[in-house]
Amino acid sequence: MPTEAEDSEPVSWQSDSGVSADVTRGERLSELFEERVRKPAIVAWADRRTRVGLSILAVYVGMAIVAVFDLYRAPSTNQAPQLVGPFESWSHPLGTTMSGVDLLSLIIHSTPDILLMIIAGSVWATGVAVVVGTLAGYKGGATDRVLMSISDVVMAIPGLPLVIILAVTFNPQNPIVLGILININYWAGLGRSLRSQVLTIREDSYVEASRTMGVGTPRIILKDIVPNLMPYVTVNFVFAARYVVFASIGLFFLGVLPYSVQNWGVTLNYAYNGGALFTWEAAHWLLFPMIAIMGLSLALILLGQGMDRVFNPRVRTRLAESSESTRETDDATEGY
Amino acid sequence: MGHYYLRRTARAFVTVFLVTSLSFGLIRLLPGGPFTLLRANLLRQGVPASEVDARIASLQNIQPDAPLWRQYLDYMGAAAQGDFGTSISLDEPVAQIIAEAVPWTVFIVLVSTVLIFVFGILLGAIQAYWEGSRFDQLVSGASITLMSVPFYVVAVLALFVFAYQFGWFPTAGTVGPTVEPGLTMEFVTSALNHAALPIFSYTITGIGGQALAMRGNSIQVLGNDYVEVARLRGLSDRRIATRYVARNAILPLYTGFLLLLGFRLGGTVILEQIFSYPGLGYYMWSALESNDYPLMMGTFLVITVALVIGVYIADLTYGLIDPRISRGETDAY
Amino acid sequence: SDNAGSDDGASGDGGSGDDSGSGNGSSGPEVREATMVSATNNGVPTNMHLNPIATQNYDDIVGAHVFERFVAYNFETQEFEMAGLEDWSVDGETFTLTIREDLNWENGEPVTARDLVTQFQLEKKTAGAIWDFAESVEEGEDEKTVVFELTEETNPRLLRYAIGSQSDRIYAYHPVYEEFLDQEASAVQQFEWEDDVVANGSFSLESKSEQAWTLTRNEEYYNADNVNFAELQILQRGDNTALQQGMRGGELDAMSSMFAPPNIAESMPDHVQEINTPAKWGYGIVFNHEHEHFGDQNVRQAIAHVLNRELVAQNAGPRTKAVPEVATAIAVDDQERWLGDQLDQYETYGPGTAQTDTAAELLRDAGYSKNDGVWEDGDGNSISAQFATPSGWTDWTTATDTVVDQLNSFGLDLEIDSKPIGDFYGDYVDSNFGMGAFYWLPGGARSSFPFYPLRWEMVCPDIDGGHAFPTGEKTLPAIDGSGEMTISPLEEIREITSMTSDEEATEIIRRVAWHHNQTLPFIPVTEKQEQTWISGQKFNTPESDAQVLGVKWASQWLPRVGEFTAAGN
Amino acid sequence: MSRARGADADGDASDPLIAVDDVEVHFEKEQGLFGLFDEPDVVQAVDGVSVDIGENDVLALVGESGCGKTTLGKTIIGLQEPTEGSISYRGRDIWETKAGNTDLSFDDIRSSLQIIHQDPGSSLNPNRRIVETLSEPIRLTHPNVSAGERRTRIYSLLERVGMTPAEDFASRYPHQLSGGEKQRVALARALLMNPDVILADEAISALDVSLRVEMMDLMLDLQEEFNTSFVFISHDLSNARYFAAHGDGRIGVMYLGNLVEVGPPDRLISDPQHPYTEVLRWATPNLALDASEAADPPMRKIDIPDPVNPPSGCRFHTRCPEARAVCKQEQPALRALGDDHRAACFRTDSDHRYWESDPIED
Amino acid sequence: MTTTSDRLHRAGDGVSDPILEVKNASVTYDDGDTYVLDDVTFSIERNEILGVVGESGSGKSMLASALLDAIPAPGHLSGEVLYHPDPDTTVDVLEFSDAELNEFRWAEVSMVFQGAMSSFNPTMKVGAHFEDTLKAHDRSVPEGLEFAREILSDLYLDPDRVLDSYPHELSGGMQQRALIALSLLLEPEVLVMDEPTAALDLLMQRSILLLLEDIKEKYDVTMVFITHDLPLVASLADRMAVMYAFELVEAGPRDQLINDSSHPYTRALLNSTPNIDAPLEDMRPIPGKSPAPVNVPAGCSYADRCPLATETCRESDPAFEPVEAGHTVACHHWERAAEAIELTFGEAAAVGGDAEGDPQ
Numbered sequence A: 001m002p003t004e005a006e007d008s009e010p011v012s013w014q015s016d017s018g019v020s021a022d023v024t025r026g027e028r029l030s031e032l033f034e035e036r037v038r039k040p041a042i043v044a045w046a047d048r049r050t051r052v053g054l055s056i057l058a059v060y061v062g063m064a065i066v067a068v069f070d071l072y073r074a075p076s077t078n079q080a081p082q083l084v085g086p087f088e089s090w091s092h093p094l095g096t097t098m099s100g101v102d103l104l105s106l107i108i109h110s111t112p113d114i115l116l117m118i119i120a121g122s123v124w125a126t127g128v129a130v131v132v133g134t135l136a137g138y139k140g141g142a143t144d145r146v147l148m149s150i151s152d153v154v155m156a157i158p159g160l161p162l163v164i165i166l167a168v169t170f171n172p173q174n175p176i177v178l179g180i181l182i183n184i185n186y187w188a189g190l191g192r193s194l195r196s197q198v199l200t201i202r203e204d205s206y207v208e209a210s211r212t213m214g215v216g217t218p219r220i221i222l223k224d225i226v227p228n229l230m231p232y233v234t235v236n237f238v239f240a241a242r243y244v245v246f247a248s249i250g251l252f253f254l255g256v257l258p259y260s261v262q263n264w265g266v267t268l269n270y271a272y273n274g275g276a277l278f279t280w281e282a283a284h285w286l287l288f289p290m291i292a293i294m295g296l297s298l299a300l301i302l303l304g305q306g307m308d309r310v311f312n313p314r315v316r317t318r319l320a321e322s323s324e325s326t327r328e329t330d331d332a333t334e335g336y
Numbered sequence B: 001m002g003h004y005y006l007r008r009t010a011r012a013f014v015t016v017f018l019v020t021s022l023s024f025g026l027i028r029l030l031p032g033g034p035f036t037l038l039r040a041n042l043l044r045q046g047v048p049a050s051e052v053d054a055r056i057a058s059l060q061n062i063q064p065d066a067p068l069w070r071q072y073l074d075y076m077g078a079a080a081q082g083d084f085g086t087s088i089s090l091d092e093p094v095a096q097i098i099a100e101a102v103p104w105t106v107f108i109v110l111v112s113t114v115l116i117f118v119f120g121i122l123l124g125a126i127q128a129y130w131e132g133s134r135f136d137q138l139v140s141g142a143s144i145t146l147m148s149v150p151f152y153v154v155a156v157l158a159l160f161v162f163a164y165q166f167g168w169f170p171t172a173g174t175v176g177p178t179v180e181p182g183l184t185m186e187f188v189t190s191a192l193n194h195a196a197l198p199i200f201s202y203t204i205t206g207i208g209g210q211a212l213a214m215r216g217n218s219i220q221v222l223g224n225d226y227v228e229v230a231r232l233r234g235l236s237d238r239r240i241a242t243r244y245v246a247r248n249a250i251l252p253l254y255t256g257f258l259l260l261l262g263f264r265l266g267g268t269v270i271l272e273q274i275f276s277y278p279g280l281g282y283y284m285w286s287a288l289e290s291n292d293y294p295l296m297m298g299t300f301l302v303i304t305v306a307l308v309i310g311v312y313i314a315d316l317t318y319g320l321i322d323p324r325i326s327r328g329e330t331d332a333y
Numbered sequence C: 001s002d003n004a005g006s007d008d009g010a011s012g013d014g015g016s017g018d019d020s021g022s023g024n025g026s027s028g029p030e031v032r033e034a035t036m037v038s039a040t041n042n043g044v045p046t047n048m049h050l051n052p053i054a055t056q057n058y059d060d061i062v063g064a065h066v067f068e069r070f071v072a073y074n075f076e077t078q079e080f081e082m083a084g085l086e087d088w089s090v091d092g093e094t095f096t097l098t099i100r101e102d103l104n105w106e107n108g109e110p111v112t113a114r115d116l117v118t119q120f121q122l123e124k125k126t127a128g129a130i131w132d133f134a135e136s137v138e139e140g141e142d143e144k145t146v147v148f149e150l151t152e153e154t155n156p157r158l159l160r161y162a163i164g165s166q167s168d169r170i171y172a173y174h175p176v177y178e179e180f181l182d183q184e185a186s187a188v189q190q191f192e193w194e195d196d197v198v199a200n201g202s203f204s205l206e207s208k209s210e211q212a213w214t215l216t217r218n219e220e221y222y223n224a225d226n227v228n229f230a231e232l233q234i235l236q237r238g239d240n241t242a243l244q245q246g247m248r249g250g251e252l253d254a255m256s257s258m259f260a261p262p263n264i265a266e267s268m269p270d271h272v273q274e275i276n277t278p279a280k281w282g283y284g285i286v287f288n289h290e291h292e293h294f295g296d297q298n299v300r301q302a303i304a305h306v307l308n309r310e311l312v313a314q315n316a317g318p319r320t321k322a323v324p325e326v327a328t329a330i331a332v333d334d335q336e337r338w339l340g341d342q343l344d345q346y347e348t349y350g351p352g353t354a355q356t357d358t359a360a361e362l363l364r365d366a367g368y369s370k371n372d373g374v375w376e377d378g379d380g381n382s383i384s385a386q387f388a389t390p391s392g393w394t395d396w397t398t399a400t401d402t403v404v405d406q407l408n409s410f411g412l413d414l415e416i417d418s419k420p421i422g423d424f425y426g427d428y429v430d431s432n433f434g435m436g437a438f439y440w441l442p443g444g445a446r447s448s449f450p451f452y453p454l455r456w457e458m459v460c461p462d463i464d465g466g467h468a469f470p471t472g473e474k475t476l477p478a479i480d481g482s483g484e485m486t487i488s489p490l491e492e493i494r495e496i497t498s499m500t501s502d503e504e505a506t507e508i509i510r511r512v513a514w515h516h517n518q519t520l521p522f523i524p525v526t527e528k529q530e531q532t533w534i535s536g537q538k539f540n541t542p543e544s545d546a547q548v549l550g551v552k553w554a555s556q557w558l559p560r561v562g563e564f565t566a567a568g569n
Numbered sequence D: 001m002s003r004a005r006g007a008d009a010d011g012d013a014s015d016p017l018i019a020v021d022d023v024e025v026h027f028e029k030e031q032g033l034f035g036l037f038d039e040p041d042v043v044q045a046v047d048g049v050s051v052d053i054g055e056n057d058v059l060a061l062v063g064e065s066g067c068g069k070t071t072l073g074k075t076i077i078g079l080q081e082p083t084e085g086s087i088s089y090r091g092r093d094i095w096e097t098k099a100g101n102t103d104l105s106f107d108d109i110r111s112s113l114q115i116i117h118q119d120p121g122s123s124l125n126p127n128r129r130i131v132e133t134l135s136e137p138i139r140l141t142h143p144n145v146s147a148g149e150r151r152t153r154i155y156s157l158l159e160r161v162g163m164t165p166a167e168d169f170a171s172r173y174p175h176q177l178s179g180g181e182k183q184r185v186a187l188a189r190a191l192l193m194n195p196d197v198i199l200a201d202e203a204i205s206a207l208d209v210s211l212r213v214e215m216m217d218l219m220l221d222l223q224e225e226f227n228t229s230f231v232f233i234s235h236d237l238s239n240a241r242y243f244a245a246h247g248d249g250r251i252g253v254m255y256l257g258n259l260v261e262v263g264p265p266d267r268l269i270s271d272p273q274h275p276y277t278e279v280l281r282w283a284t285p286n287l288a289l290d291a292s293e294a295a296d297p298p299m300r301k302i303d304i305p306d307p308v309n310p311p312s313g314c315r316f317h318t319r320c321p322e323a324r325a326v327c328k329q330e331q332p333a334l335r336a337l338g339d340d341h342r343a344a345c346f347r348t349d350s351d352h353r354y355w356e357s358d359p360i361e362d
Numbered sequence E: 001m002t003t004t005s006d007r008l009h010r011a012g013d014g015v016s017d018p019i020l021e022v023k024n025a026s027v028t029y030d031d032g033d034t035y036v037l038d039d040v041t042f043s044i045e046r047n048e049i050l051g052v053v054g055e056s057g058s059g060k061s062m063l064a065s066a067l068l069d070a071i072p073a074p075g076h077l078s079g080e081v082l083y084h085p086d087p088d089t090t091v092d093v094l095e096f097s098d099a100e101l102n103e104f105r106w107a108e109v110s111m112v113f114q115g116a117m118s119s120f121n122p123t124m125k126v127g128a129h130f131e132d133t134l135k136a137h138d139r140s141v142p143e144g145l146e147f148a149r150e151i152l153s154d155l156y157l158d159p160d161r162v163l164d165s166y167p168h169e170l171s172g173g174m175q176q177r178a179l180i181a182l183s184l185l186l187e188p189e190v191l192v193m194d195e196p197t198a199a200l201d202l203l204m205q206r207s208i209l210l211l212l213e214d215i216k217e218k219y220d221v222t223m224v225f226i227t228h229d230l231p232l233v234a235s236l237a238d239r240m241a242v243m244y245a246f247e248l249v250e251a252g253p254r255d256q257l258i259n260d261s262s263h264p265y266t267r268a269l270l271n272s273t274p275n276i277d278a279p280l281e282d283m284r285p286i287p288g289k290s291p292a293p294v295n296v297p298a299g300c301s302y303a304d305r306c307p308l309a310t311e312t313c314r315e316s317d318p319a320f321e322p323v324e325a326g327h328t329v330a331c332h333h334w335e336r337a338a339e340a341i342e343l344t345f346g347e348a349a350a351v352g353g354d355a356e357g358d359p360q
């Protein structure tokens, strides 16, 4: 009965069906595009929340582009008459401030820094959290204990007060630094919950299988663990971003954060102190930055709610291949 | 691996210790050192520059010239005894200022967090029960909208409308100026009246997130077999809703409660400033304004310790609330 | 319901109608159960105290009601009016103060020379202003006179400003302050007078809470008849907006000083009256004179030329900000008086125009050139700096925005650096700055005598001379444009102290003012009008052009002179 | 079929493929609330087990849930480090090798010992397509193979395990496969490593009854073709019998961490020597209705004792209908009964003092 | 399709005193597009044990839920479920009001779910579940608990410990037995068990099966035992029914159904089941896959996999036909099944001395 093993390769590598399995570079690239770009996009777009969220976000990105390429005049004092009301003049659609600054240009030119700040902040928070969470969860032992002790301590420090003290101490002006600063300890809680997820995933058989095959730790983390954390990570990326928006603007509003450039929070502060709250003719000065803040944060929340689906292969295949005839096995019919 | 509770207690202490050390380190990093403003103040009052240093030393009992380790030991030793030095700007023991401020902050944070919890859970549960209904959609929409409004925006608007325009609420402070502290009706009403707007601002902006979380959890729990079985066993809807669904849906939120608490404690720096509500955040802010580093670090430490204690209590009690979590298993917060 | 004003936002509605029964303790007018409500943002009352000599946490707004001032300066008449003093006279090397005969402490004891001597002796320890000129102080021939021995014959203006400028108070109740006489200065500076405060002003301290000070009418006050209401409440408010809203909404009856931009001022109800008095204080630009670019006089002059200061004033509050005609350390209203016919010789730097051509020429002369829209020195370093500004002072931030916009569009490379007040001062003290916003006049009545601001801009004690202005001998073009003059500005200004006549002083003032005008230790941008607010809703208030409004602060002064009385039903 | 065991071993092949020598795996449990000063609880998952596995061999482990089958299996393929005893692969101690103390590279051992898990749902990464999952072993064993070549191999193997059209299946995600198909992919993945031993841990238990035979047949076919040995874990004696008999291997019966009986399937089932084996046999449903007609269970208690404090002596004595006083005190060792059949029960020894001992009364 | 029931006469299924009757029960999802239970008709004899087998996804759980009118939303159940509390009374379960239904469930017909682990509220002690149930049905709690203790003891559990434990503190087998005790708490007439032992290992399964038999005697209850594991019910049931693709395909007395099954599917199933005594060589899998609920083929749903399938099979749905007394089958070619598909465990069965033997 034993088959004579002519060589160490007992498997016949000849495909019986004669299917050509050759793949060209181009095919692989287009497959990659299909997998990483087109399908996620389709999934994202299929959800109303994501759709709305993305559309709103696009407006902000548009504003940032306008600002970066200087397509709209930069804000400057006395560029216009003072306290022009909104929608009164086409050259200053949102009206002007008490020092004659065009409000629209203020809002537009504040956008790039704010976007930079929230991206920096959330990349930092989620990045550190993923590294810490996966390392601690996967490595276990002393690494785990050390990392978790650190994050316990970090997590116990209330964010805003720490940020304020650090801001006063280091006086950062760069939006990237500021974003990181605001989320300086945001990673800790996230890292901890990622760790517990990694602990579960680590026990999943497919990770054990990879380990049995001798796949290296970095590759296991990268291929087997991190992708499964992605839905959670994206959602938290968005929440971290929202936190940066809230915290930074609040602190700018209060005048705690040092500033050198325009920011909605600073505008809000000026408006608030300039009596925009109780004089009708200046109300727009307060209103538009508020709308800008809430719009951005609304977009982020909607994205957060819709995004986790993008990383769910079930949803992805269902939506992206709904035309193709694949046999969908339902949960209920899979074993018992 | 040792006793969970002991370990947890040790962790709380280590955390406080490390944060205290951190605060010591941060003081040394402050630009211009801690005495700049005091020096400037004295100079403005016309004190000759030659006398200023001696004056500072006599005012604050600080030996800025001692070696760093000595300062560190002194600082830690004093902090351990609850002595955070003397406030430079207010010229009073920091501990005393904080002792007066703490109850108010804790009051606001606790009450608002509890309210958020209660209302969020109620709303979320009802939404889950009528999943997909008009009510559900409406509340979900409202929740998301509320989530996107920063609490300080609500605070500013509420202060303007309800306090200044309508005069329904006081515009500042913790209790009326003539009210004697004590467990009198007058004191309590006045305190509530003063705290109403800050609590409102926190609560209204927090409910949405909580409701959404509760809704999600409840929907998940509703899909569990034991709910179906309970229904088959003929239990009343109320019993099922409370004991079988709500309880199991709320438990996972308990850990979120802690994060909320932390965010809210930190947020008082902004909130109390808006309402001129002299709690911890208010003093932290005023300390910041005047480079009053002992007060700044004192409030920072106390806010941290309050959070550590909150988390600690929650960690210890979580095991009691959720029987599944036996010791050592908690990844609470 | 309680009649505590702050609680329900409307003051005195509980008892204002009650116009009988009270005031039976003494004769005089009927005292109404009304409460005047004012506010401070000095700090939480429980943390504050009423020892005016202390370094910190003295609540001057409350103190102003509790302690009588020596004299009051009326900015309308530019005269001192007697208050706690009956008379002050200078005679050679003696300076005599006579206390009002009927000035008593609230317990009925008279205010005596002994109290004042105690006060001045304690102030000697803390370097009070008068001790720049006096050698000793003693009780005079009767218990109401105090006599200073001066070090030398002194300019009487300086003496008067020394005790009259900042509305200084008579406060040192001997039994309380006596113990500090033989202690270190720090002892009295740390003393927090909170309990059993003995008043001699129109109101006595009743109590204080976290929220408010409660003062009651002082029946022993010599002018008590003028005060027809029983209570004064001073609320604690966190920020300026809260004060504005309080004034607007009728919560407050008076605010001694409260900034409100024009749109807010205009939105005030009709019964709210805004009273403007010159602050002799205002937004200016300070340079670090050791900075590689700003230490260069040409650069400073160029900057002064570029600035359109009137625009700054317009943005920061056109009604309350005045622009000095001539850029030198003399307040707006005083320039003509002191510079006289020479006024138009001084450089104005174009207060309402951006004289960019002149500025560019100055910079080119100094070796700068414009590259890519930015001015660079010979080494290719652009004129760039952080422009420091305090984050809490809202009208200042607006001014800074405008200034920086103007300068940047001319080709400087400035970045606004807004900081909490503490750090803001700190950086200046440490000379850790290039240029920034800072007040260019020391403030107070004395600032109207140019000796003070001229000297102040050079030594700037508020920042410990952190701007490093060189005060040695300098050669400048002469005032009339013919040839040159040499001047040691600080030495010359000091000479004024011993000059008894204004004529002599004027000569020096003009020379030093010219020096400042040329070298620009500061650039004066705007001078501020103080805004005092009173509400006629429940009180009778004076006509808006009444001279009595020229005394600062009207909210404190008017009640004691009977110009702010509780209205009938 | 060669069984590298005992007599027929030649020269350098004298070492069995895997030799398990007196292996013991104990787990320390986290301490309880008031247990700070007590000895930590120790779960004796596997205790004193010795067994060899030869080339092209099959060892089917059966036993109740929690008796240590998985732990022993993982120990055999070097995934679980034994707390005592040794595991050798072709004569080299695996854990010594891992520590770098032998001449063999651990990578060789690693790829030689593979696993298929019970739960088809979690054995494949839900985020990777089948083709990606299957590329991994080739990438590891043949780093130089081109992408196209890799695909060819994967397709052919998929066809071999019965998943046609291979191309279609390869491009699916795991959730698009049925349980049986997932298990086939897991098998393919293990096979691509070209292993010497595959641990099939309840690999068929989660499948529908009607699919089990099919899956076992597939594994057995491939065992011949690929020359691998199987450690086949199951709690069902009839499955174990089917697999072991077809694979010409043995069945090992485990009870509370001990191997209590090992032997060829037919012998073990027709003539069980250990009372626990009989219990298992009783518990196995049978379509032959008379045999299946519910008889009283041949044991005294239903519930398995806590592995933390296993009973003294023979661990089965608490439930054994034949237990006598001596069983409480002494632990029986595996006794050879000829023909590869061994059992750990005093009753196999007619001279044992068991026979004089008193029966246990509950 | 509706004709099938008409042809099924009472005598045909050998039930003389039914306690529950299901007539033309269908369960649909997606507004009637997806049949997950397709026109099932059968009855349950008072005091019998009925075993229902079928592969995963064949609709067994749907059938179980249908008996209690408890199809999970948004499923829709149509047809009739008749309950006979005594031989002369008939009520239609589907006509019950909510209150009546609440009383009917658990008190008359109770159910043990697939997966005991998830049938208990994890944050409530087991005892509290018993109390809840008693209170909901207005029974005396102390008496009820006394009874519960008795059942628990009968199930070889320590009543005090179990009642005072949280579910996670019990092993799977213990939870399962506790759940059985809970289902018997109100002394129901019928106990429906949906794969009550699937998650347990064989030893425990068998032990519980034995207990069930005792329980049935002691508490006088009718049992419906649903499983995919044919040999398991075979040892327990009096009568058996086989489901395939949402339909019932064969029903009959246990012995007949095992030894003389007439449906090709039943026979294939028997052959594919690993059996400890059967000759190894003859065990063989059933080729092909069962259809998904959306596209149940017209005609016999087993036709695609059936070696006997003809055009008729693909075109028309086979009706139930009586094979012997009480043994019915839905197959066009049932007569040929026996010879076409040989039962492979027969030898062993013969060795076991089965009198009826293999029909061939």
Ligand SMILES: Nc1ncnc2c1ncn2[C@@H]1O[C@H](COP(=O)(O)OP(=O)(O)OP(=O)(O)O)[C@@H](O)[C@H]1O
Residues within 6 Å of the ligand: D027, D028, D029, D043, D044, D045, D063, D064, D065, D066, D067, D068, D069, D070, D071, D072, D235, D307
């Ligand atoms: N990592 C571990 N830490 C602590 N105890 C463990 C660990 N792994 C297994 N155990 C314990 O060891 C004993 C044997 O477990 P094992 O998984 O080997 O049993 P099994 O026979 O495979 O059971 P099953 O049939 O349920 O899979 C059990 O009591 C189990 O709780």
Ligand SMILES: Nc1ncnc2c1ncn2[C@@H]1O[C@H](COP(=O)(O)OP(=O)(O)OP(=O)(O)O)[C@@H](O)[C@H]1O
Residues within 6 Å of the ligand: A330, A332, A333, A335, A336, E029, E034, E036, E054, E055, E056, E057, E058, E059, E060, E061, E062, E063, E072, E073, E074, E075, E114, E228, E292, E293
């Ligand atoms: N909510 C639902 N919506 C649509 N289809 C469903 C739903 N629930 C179950 N089904 C389908 O109904 C069919 C029968 O399900 P059922 O649970 O009765 O199967 P089963 O025979 O009990 O299977 P198992 O042995 O896996 O428990 C399955 O194909 C399943 O996919």
Ligand SMILES: [Mg+2]
Residues within 6 Å of the ligand: D069, D070, D071, D201
């Ligand atoms: Mg196992």
Ligand SMILES: [Mg+2]
Residues within 6 Å of the ligand: E060, E061, E062, E114, E194, E195
């Ligand atoms: Mg089912």
